[in-house]
Amino acid sequence: xxxxxRESLLSxxxxxxxxxxxxxxxxxxxxxxxxxxxxxxxxxxxxxxPEISENEVQRHFVRISTKNYHIDKNMYPLGSCTMxxxxxxxxxxxxxxxxxxxxxxxxxxxxxxxxxIQYELKEMLREIGGxxxxxxxxxxxxxxxxxxxxxxKKYHEEMGNHHKKYILIPDSxxxxxxxxxxxxxxxxxxxxxxxxxxxxxxHLKSKLNDEVAGMMLTNPSTLGLFESQIxxxxxxxxxxxxxxxxDGANLNALLGLSRPGDMGFDVVHxxxxxxxxxxxxxxxxxxxxxxxSDKVSPYLPRPEVKFDGKNYYQDYSNSDSIGxxxxxxxxxGMMVRAWVYIRMHGAKxxxxxxxxxxxxxxxxxxxxxxxxxxxxxxxxxHEVIFSGNRQKKQNGVKTLDIAKRILDYGYHxxxxxxxxxxxxxxMIEPTExxxxxxxxxxxxxxxxxxxxxxxxxxxxxxAPHNAGTKRLDDAYAAKNINVRxxxxxxxxxxxxxx
Numbered sequence: 001x002x003x004x005x006r007e008s009l010l011s012x013x014x015x016x017x018x019x020x021x022x023x024x025x026x027x028x029x030x031x032x033x034x035x036x037x038x039x040x041x042x043x044x045x046x047x048x049x050p051e052i053s054e055n056e057v058q059r060h061f062v063r064i065s066t067k068n069y070h071i072d073k074n075m076y077p078l079g080s081c082t083m084x085x086x087x088x089x090x091x092x093x094x095x096x097x098x099x100x101x102x103x104x105x106x107x108x109x110x111x112x113x114x115x116x117i118q119y120e121l122k123e124m125l126r127e128i129g130g131x132x133x134x135x136x137x138x139x140x141x142x143x144x145x146x147x148x149x150x151x152x153k154k155y156h157e158e159m160g161n162h163h164k165k166y167i168l169i170p171d172s173x174x175x176x177x178x179x180x181x182x183x184x185x186x187x188x189x190x191x192x193x194x195x196x197x198x199x200x201x202x203h204l205k206s207k208l209n210d211e212v213a214g215m216m217l218t219n220p221s222t223l224g225l226f227e228s229q230i231x232x233x234x235x236x237x238x239x240x241x242x243x244x245x246x247d248g249a250n251l252n253a254l255l256g257l258s259r260p261g262d263m264g265f266d267v268v269h270x271x272x273x274x275x276x277x278x279x280x281x282x283x284x285x286x287x288x289x290x291x292x293s294d295k296v297s298p299y300l301p302r303p304e305v306k307f308d309g310k311n312y313y314q315d316y317s318n319s320d321s322i323g324x325x326x327x328x329x330x331x332x333g334m335m336v337r338a339w340v341y342i343r344m345h346g347a348k349x350x351x352x353x354x355x356x357x358x359x360x361x362x363x364x365x366x367x368x369x370x371x372x373x374x375x376x377x378x379x380x381x382h383e384v385i386f387s388g389n390r391q392k393k394q395n396g397v398k399t400l401d402i403a404k405r406i407l408d409y410g411y412h413x414x415x416x417x418x419x420x421x422x423x424x425x426x427m428i429e430p431t432e433x434x435x436x437x438x439x440x441x442x443x444x445x446x447x448x449x450x451x452x453x454x455x456x457x458x459x460x461x462x463a464p465h466n467a468g469t470k471r472l473d474d475a476y477a478a479k480n481i482n483v484r485x486x487x488x489x490x491x492x493x494x495x496x497x498x
Contacts, residue, residue, distance in 0.1 A: 013052050013060070020054035067468050069412050075434045077442060079383045079415035079427025080174070080222050082252045082274035089344065090277065090337035099336045104328040108313045115312035118305045118329060121339045122289070128342075128350070129248075129268050130261025131291030137301045137330045141249055144269025144288030145180035145216070147325050148245050151267060151296040152214050153184050154322050158299075161241060164213035168237075170199055172223050172419040174247060177216045186213055193421060197223040197376035197385075199233060208236060214243035219263070220250045220381035222419045222427075224361065234264030243267070243295065251275045252431065253358055253382035256351025266293040272331075276338035287334035301325045356432035357382045360439055364428055367443040371450035375422050383429035385422055392424055397453040397460050399424040404471055405452070405463035409445035 052060070069076075076083030094100065102114050122134040138144040149167065156164045166189050167181040178188045189207050194200040199217070215237045219227045227233065234244050246260045246268040252275045254260075260268040272287035273280040280286070292300060302321040303314035329335075345353065358381055365374070365384040372386035388399035403413035415427040430439050453460050464471065 013056050014050035016051055018051045018053045018056075020052055020057045074411060075430065075438050075442060076412050077414045077428045077430060078412065079224075079385070079429040080249060080418075081280070081415065082250075082271070082382070082429060082431055083280060084252075084274075084277055084431035085433035086277050086279055086337075087341065087344070090340045093340045094333045094336045099333070102332075104332075108311070112312055114329075114332065115305050115314070116307075117336060117339050118332075119307050119312050121335050121342070122305060124339075124342050125270055125289055125291060128255065128259070129270065129291035130259030131268065132261070132294040133297040133300060134289055134291045135300045135304070136287075136289045136335060137324065137326045138269065138288040138290060139326050139331050140286035141247070141269050141271045141274075141288040142176040142180065143325060144271075144290045145176055145245070145247065146183060147301065147322070148267035148269060148290055148292075149180050149184040149186065149214075149216075150322050150325075151290075151292065151299050152243050152245070153186070154299040154320075155243065155296050156213055158320075159241075161213070163211055164241070166207075166212050168204065168207060168212060168215040170217060170221065171421050172197070172221050173216065173218060174222060174249060177218075177247060181216070191215075193223070197221070197225045198227055199229065201229060201232070204233065204236065208240050210240060212237070212240050212242045214245060214266075216245040216247060217265075218247035218250060219260075220253050220383075222250070223376055223385050223422075224250075224380040224383040224427075224429075225376060226253075226381055230263045238264065249274060250382055253354050255354040256347060257354050260291065261293065266295055267291070272334045272338040277341045278334040278337040285331050285334055287331040287338070289330070305329075353432045354382075357430070360430040360432065360434060361428070363436075363439060364430055364443060367440075368446055371447050372426065382431075383427060385419075386426040386428070387422055388424035388426055391450065391453040395453050395457040397457050399426055401460045401463065402426065402449060402453070405449050405460045406445060407464040408466045409449070411442055411445055 071083060071085060098113055099117075102111060108115060118136055122136055126132070126134045135147070138147045152167075156162070165187055167186045168189050168191050169177050169181065170191050170193060172193055181188050189212075191207065192200040192203045198221075215233070217227065217230075217233070219230060221227060237244055243266040244264055246263070246265040248260070248269045249271055251268075251270060255275070267290055269288045269290045270276070272278045272289065273285070278285075278287060298318070298320045299322050300318070301324055302318050303316045304318065306313055306315045342350065358379075361380050361382055361384050362378055365378045365380055368384075368386060372391075373389050375385055375387050378384070388397070388402055391397040391402065392399070399416045403416045406413050415425075415429075417425050418427060419425060430442075449460065459465070462471070
């Protein structure tokens with residue numbers, strides 16, 4: 001690489017003396033730095049931050065924001081992720097001083113509002129899920145899973161079921177399911193799906209014995225299908241002394257229509273960052289409360305938020321608890337947002353959410369079924385599964401190519417290659433918050449792309465063409481991600497040294 005002088009490398013916008021800030025005079029005594037920080041920790045050279053005026057800083061971040069794809073820009077057709085609109089009233093409530101600035105160590109007497117929100121959210125989730133009790137502590141769906149299987153473990157230990165060692169999981173399950181099972185000390189047995197995409201009942205029955213501790217099931221499944229034999233499944237598991245866990249990732253399809261508790265589940269996790277419209281994406285924050293049956297409720301994480309008719313309080317008295325699974329209360333900001341969302345919609349509104357989500361998914365199924373393979377016939381629930389096998393076999397266009405090309409049409413790609421049991425899988429979830437015009441625009445793009453795969457496959461294979469960057473090496477980018485800021489001078493200097 002050519003050597004470049006420092007001034008041109010720092011930034012095209014950076015000029016010495018430009019400032020985008022104004023700080024007050026220091027009002028505390030200034031001590032020699034080496035009295036506070038050991039000399040070995042001090043920098044040997046200036047950090048080299050850009051020097052830019054305030055209006056240029058503003059323009060810089062506005063420019064980058066327009067390059068990002070986000071839910072306020074267009075629809076996210078990511079299957080099984082429920083990337084729906086987050087009402088701004090949620091953010092307003094979560095940013096109020098009383099909710100945003102409350103200290104986690106404040107005594108109960110000074111935290112009545114926060115505890116009331118938690119208690120009411122817990123009661124609403126309990127009713128929505130048809131469960132006996134709820135814990136808000138788990139900070140993500142995956143942690144909700146782990147907590148649920150830990151409750152299974154505790155229950156079986158208390159019942160003297162020390163011989164129990166297997167958890168059954170469908171082959172279409174989310175990847176975190178087997179991880180939660182293994183971390184909890186159980187072994188996984190995979191259950192096959194039948195040709196309809198549902199649990200293969202004969203295979204399930206062949207794996208049942210007294211050593212089965214329970215079953216984890218996503219309903220609707222990651223194939224977008226409702227397990228129509230769920231009552232028979234739960235009876236089979238309970239008859240061998242096992243427990244039922246429902247992965248609630250797809251609860252967006254069930255609100256007001258069906259409840260996990262009524263289906264016989266002993267534990268379900270609620271993804272507040274999916275079903276109840278708290279921010280989702282970019283690594284968090286998440287929240288995965290769990291609802292439980294009376295069998296396992298004695299072992300819930302502590303403290304539990306309770307109400308004595310006059311005051312809300314945290315109860316640490318449960319000696320049978322599995323203990324804490326998260327510091328303090330869990331992701332409180334997400335609880336505030338979910339509380340607002342549920343209160344704003346009410347029971348009728350929540351039911352309409354699921355009805356619209358189901359309607360939108362089936363509309364996409366009918367619009368695209370002639371252009372992409374449909375592994376399982378509908379009707380579907382909240383999401384629909386297609387396969388790009390036709391495009392791959394006939395024109396050499398892979399599902400990955402389709403995902404890259406859709407970016408050129410201005411849409412985020414659907415989920416691809418999951419579930420693993422569907423070759424060249426394309427998983428699409430429109431959610432309830434997208435208007436018909438938006439869904440039609442996405443379907444039009446997918447149809448045009450299918451036609452391109454036949455008439456001009458090369459343009460699809462080399463996509464994207466209009467994005468900020470060309471196609472990246474995904475494996476390399478994932479393994480060598482670099483999110484640390486470096487000024488350009490140091491970055492080039494390191495490259496030259498390498």
